[in-house]
Amino acid sequence: MTDPATLAIDQALVHDVLAARAGAFERLVLTYQGLCWHVILRMVRHPDDARELCQEAFLRVHQCLNQYRGDSALKSWIAQVAYSVAKRHLERRRVPIADMPCEEDGLSAADRVADPVDLERAHADGEAAGLLHAAIADLAPLPRTILTLYHLEEMPIAEIASITGLAEGTIKSHLFRSRQHLRAVLERDIGAAA
Amino acid sequence: MNHDEYEWQAQESALDGERRQRERSGDDPLVVRDRVIAAALAQAPAQQLPADFAAQVARKVQSLVELDTRFEQRVQTLLLAALALGVATVAVIYGAEWVQSGTRLMSGGANGSLHWLVAGSTCIGLSWLFARAQTTPVQPPAGLRRH
Numbered sequence: 001m002t003d004p005a006t007l008a009i010d011q012a013l014v015h016d017v018l019a020a021r022a023g024a025f026e027r028l029v030l031t032y033q034g035l036c037w038h039v040i041l042r043m044v045r046h047p048d049d050a051r052e053l054c055q056e057a058f059l060r061v062h063q064c065l066n067q068y069r070g071d072s073a074l075k076s077w078i079a080q081v082a083y084s085v086a087k088r089h090l091e092r093r094r095v096p097i098a099d100m101p102c103e104e105d106g107l108s109a110a111d112r113v114a115d116p117v118d119l120e121r122a123h124a125d126g127e128a129a130g131l132l133h134a135a136i137a138d139l140a141p142l143p144r145t146i147l148t149l150y151h152l153e154e155m156p157i158a159e160i161a162s163i164t165g166l167a168e169g170t171i172k173s174h175l176f177r178s179r180q181h182l183r184a185v186l187e188r189d190i191g192a193a194a
Numbered sequence: 195m196n197h198d199e200y201e202w203q204a205q206e207s208a209l210d211g212e213r214r215q216r217e218r219s220g221d222d223p224l225v226v227r228d229r230v231i232a233a234a235l236a237q238a239p240a241q242q243l244p245a246d247f248a249a250q251v252a253r254k255v256q257s258l259v260e261l262d263t264r265f266e267q268r269v270q271t272l273l274l275a276a277l278a279l280g281v282a283t284v285a286v287i288y289g290a291e292w293v294q295s296g297t298r299l300m301s302g303g304a305n306g307s308l309h310w311l312v313a314g315s316t317c318i319g320l321s322w323l324f325a326r327a328q329t330t331p332v333q334p335p336a337g338l339r340r341h
Contacts, residue, residue, distance in 0.1 A: 132231060
């Protein structure tokens with residue numbers, strides 16, 4: 001639930017953009033370009049495509065801003081536009097957005113628990129971070145984006161559900177399985193390195 | 195609590211621990227592992243948008259708006275020219291008839307002219323009332339009111 005103060009700030013910004021006040025749209029882009037970039041880059045992965053799609057998303061925001069009713073935070077509305085622009089781009093290129101990578105050996109995460117002390121040491125060395133970033137990049141676009149919205153943008157599950165048009169249970173399931181998968185990859189690779 | 199629920203709780207607890215920067219020493223081993231993942235997931239991607247991205251997009255939008263305005267003005271001019279041409283054509287074809295009817299009407303005496311004057315005034319009055327009703331200012335939403 002978005003607080004009334006945020007909604008009032010959003011509405012004032014939208015009002016300024018629609019009234020074509022000088023610098024208002026640039027202010028809107030500056031405020032939300034990080035969010036838009038994270039969503040699109042996580043979806044499409046290629047920085048050049050992501051930059052172009054980010055621009056396309058903001059052009060669409062400008063074109064459709066009069067349809068923003070203020071029912072939800074402007075942040076969610078813009079994330080929804082960014083998500084749909086990136087999703088359409090992937091669909092045009094026939095890239096599946098929701099496949100989960102397969103477990104290679106059929107073992108569950110719990111079966112491959114490595115010593116947490118090893119993991120902590122690896123984390124401190126930056127080794128774990130490198131492995132995890134590679135594993136995150138290998139995830140399918142949808143779970144990768146859901147993880148970003150939840151962990152990096154700190155959005156609640158209900159808001160992510162409204163952005164992606166999926167049920168809250170589906171979002172939770174993606175979060176759970178993706179994090180489980182990342183842990184399995186980490187434990188396998190740290191274990192192999194040890 | 196089944197195993198999946200236990201794991202979900204551990205993942206959420208790890209996320210909370212990372213956000214609050216809690217010490218890891220007291221955490222469950224499962225939570226410690228998940229905190230390493232939560233920390234990586236909370237990192238922004240290394241690639242960034244160009245520093246002047248917002249200014250570039252704003253300029254592009256501005257140029258598109260100007261292009262739209264120029265296009266609308268040209269279409270408007272074209273339509274007005276077509277309208278003027280139509281009016282001129284109709285006036286050439288039916289002008290003589292209109293002059294004859296007007297002359298007959300005016301020669302019908304003061305009574306005939308008065309009826310037309312009343313009808314014309316009523317039309318103008320009604321148009322003015324409708325225009326006034328449409329331009330009554332609408333109150334902005336509560337969040338936008340200036341106190």
